[in-house]
Amino acid sequence: MSEIFAEARNVSKRFTHEPDFAERIASKLGAVSTRKVVHALDGVDLTIEKGEVVGLVGESGCGKSTLGRIIAGMIPATEGDVLVKGEKRDSLRGQAAREARLKTQIIFQDPMSSLNPRKRVLDIVGEAPVAHGLIKRGEKRKLVEDLLETVGLDPSMTDRYPHQFSGGQRQRLGIARALAVKPEFLVCDESIAALDISIQAQVINLFMDLRKSFDLTYLFISHDLGVVNHIADRVVIMYLGRVVESGRVEDIFERPNHPYTAALLAEVPSIDKRHRTFTTIKGEIPSPVSPPSGCHFHPRCPHAFERCRIERPALVDLGGRHQSACHLNELPERPDFNMSIQGEGRV
Amino acid sequence: MSNPSETSEIVLEVTDLKTHFATPAGEVKSVDGVSFSVRRGEILGLVGESGSGKSITGFSIIGLVDPPGRNVGGSILFKGEDLLAASEKQLRTLRGNRIAMIFQDPMMTLNPVLSVKTHMVETVLAHESVSRAEALRRSIEALRMVGISQPETRIESYPHEFSGGMRQRVAIAIALLHKPDLIIADEPTTALDVTIQSQILSEVQVLCRELGMGLIWISHDLGVVAGLADRIAVMYAGRIVEQGDVDQILDRPKHPYTAGLIGSAPAANRRGERLTQIRGSAPHPLRRPEGCAFRTRCDFSTDACLQEPTETIGAADYRWRCFNPLGATEATS
Ligand SMILES: Nc1ncnc2c1ncn2[C@@H]1O[C@H](COP(=O)(O)OP(=O)(O)OP(=O)(O)O)[C@@H](O)[C@H]1O
Ligand SMILES: Nc1ncnc2c1ncn2[C@@H]1O[C@H](COP(=O)(O)OP(=O)(O)OP(=O)(O)O)[C@@H](O)[C@H]1O
Ligand code: SF4
Ligand code: SF4
Ligand SMILES: [Mg+2]
Ligand SMILES: [Mg+2]
Secondary structure, X not given: OOOEEEEEEEEEEEEEEOOOHHHHHHHHOOOXXXXXXXXXXXXXXXXXXXXXXXXXXXXOOOOXXXXXXXXXXXXXXXXXXXXXXXXXXXXXXXXXXXXXXXHEEEEOOOHHHHOOOOOOHHHHHHHHHHHOOOXXXXXXXXXXXXXXXXXXXXXXXXOOOHHHOOHHHHHHHHHHHHHOOOOOEEEEEOOOXXXXXXXXXXXXXXXXXXXXXXXXXXXXXXXXXXXXXXXXXXXXXXXXXXXXXXXXHHHHHHOOOOXXXXXXXXXXXXXXXXXXXXEEEOOOOOOOOOOOOOOOOHHHOOOOOHHHHHOOOOOEEEEOOEEEOOHHHHOOOOOOOOOOOEEEEOO | OOOHHHHOXXXXXXXXXXXXXXXXXXXXXXXXXXXXXXXXXXXXXXXXOXXXXXXHHHHHHHOOOOOOEEEEEEEEEEOOEEHHHOOHHHXXXXXXXXXXXXXXXXXXXXXXXXXXXXXXXXHHHXXXXXXXXXXXXXXXXXXXXXXXXXHHHHOOOOHHHOOHHHHHHHHHHHHHOOOOOEEEEEOOOOOOXXXXXXXXXXXXXXXXXXXXXXXXXXXXXXXXXXXXXXXXXXXXXXXXXXXXXXXXXXXXXXXXXXXXXXXXXXXXXXXXXXXXXXXXXXXXXXXXXXXXXXXXXXXXXXXXXXXXXXXXXXHHHOEEOOOOOOOHHHHOO
């Protein structure tokens, strides 16, 4: 068995909405507490092997970025552990902790909120490698120019500020900045979503080349199932804070087990599907503030039965590293899955 | 406006639009002679190279180009009214009310220190004289439409308490509040899962088909554009290089750049293999090649391409700019 690089064990994360002044007064006066807790992650297990590309897919708000941030050590988990190369992330101290943080780089979803608007590209990309002693100050410009070239930007843009770039160009600045510190592990959070297809192709090829030449490990968060299908070895599907299915890319795309996975695959846009009538979602979209009981997917699931409303389905092994959390797997006969769960078109 | 029946069909008509940025290094010609129109109920997919001027085209229409950017030519007629000649006050009333834009980065719409409720209620009140309660009711309804659950409570949240995709849906809900005549949507669903994306696409489709809203959908996802748009315009280096009916563009592109785009999508390649790339990289906006800007990356260039290709207009308002347009056989390779 290959070496496990990073691992999340039973990780949960809750965010508490702090009550504002008026709400605090109201609760002092005996009103019902308005403290809202968002269950962003609820007992998530995930292993990533060295050199592997794991695609993380799921509904908007299901906790993908939160999981990525926790695995990267940016924010703590409420419960559970994150291990990197067998060591607990939060037990590392001083130099070892800094080292571990540097070796994991995260490329963010909103490039605007992660690039300092008052700094030039030269500093945004070149500061960290100088500060951490990876290069000498005099080598900074050369390094930054090389990195810009690597991500398909003109090296002469080195002295520009972030606002002078287009959305996709800014996204590539984030990639260049992450690569500057020679990471071992990249968490890519929708990092190619804003790129046009021809540049997306360049960046995907770049990721695949880097993986070969530096043995990089990736957690690749994306809504673009076409891209995930192309580059991931393994795919993990999340729904409302939980992993619902995981497996090798060919199993997930060719033999999906979970009804949510099947629903995603049925909606994938394709250049061959023209003039579609898009449909609304059937059932209520659940909220992470008060997730549905039992299987979180039951209000939208066409196969839900009594047990689904009561009991949380466990993630069970289907063989060959394929896992799924659905009660249907315990029924003697499983229904056919390849159907859309969207409701009727409104037009 | 001598022929009202014809002009009323066209919501937006952009002619030879030029928006340039004066930078210390030189004049960046972000949008350099763009022409297209959008009819009532029509959906135009605007695709193209990163940095080719898609967003700046949108900003120009809605009058939000910041200095050193400025309009240096062309006209933008919105229901016959010239937006480039409109006063700031006129623009402000149109903006958010008759024309709305959904930005690539939702934080351009959302102020981090204001709650979602404040954003939405104030937006309603800015353009309509309704009660605060009515404004709140409408805001909650708009959130529900874009698939935010428990909108009654979640409307109290601040932008940072939402995930990236939820922030984007809030921005979309704000744009839809007034059911505008024209929406410019700049990659609004790239951060959403495909089932929620379909939900939002179905909402905008209803507005287009039932209320005749015109929609410019800027995206690099050819799959979404294929399913949604009536027409596609492809931009490269500040120009539209090809525009026409969806099937024409996707099945029989004439411009080599369009064909290159279609060929580099993962779906057109085998799993795990290197993707086909268009060779070279996008030219620096200050150092675009003379003549056809795609020349240095094009497999079909000839000496003729040292000249600027002009627009050829075919049947069904199909237009392309290329001296050596592809035939049907090469287009699919
Ligand atoms: N700082 C925070 N405070 C409160 N709630 C938060 C915070 N960060 C995230 N959340 C909530 O946690 C949940 C998971 O958010 P997360 O950003 O991980 O989702 P995501 O899967 O990355 O979604 P998307 O695809 O839209 O980016 C969401 O409901 C979000 O509103
Ligand atoms: N403030 C500015 N100063 C100088 N150049 C600018 C400025 N804003 C934009 N540009 C340039 O204008 C060009 C067009 O930018 P625009 O944002 O319209 O691209 P886009 O087609 O939307 O790309 P993307 O798909 O990456 O979002 C880019 O080359 C960009 O670098
Ligand atoms: S456990 Fe029940 S509700 Fe959940 S996905 Fe399976 S069948 Fe559907
Ligand atoms: S005009 Fe010439 S260089 Fe430009 S796309 Fe056509 S063949 Fe290629
Ligand atoms: Mg996210
Ligand atoms: Mg843009």
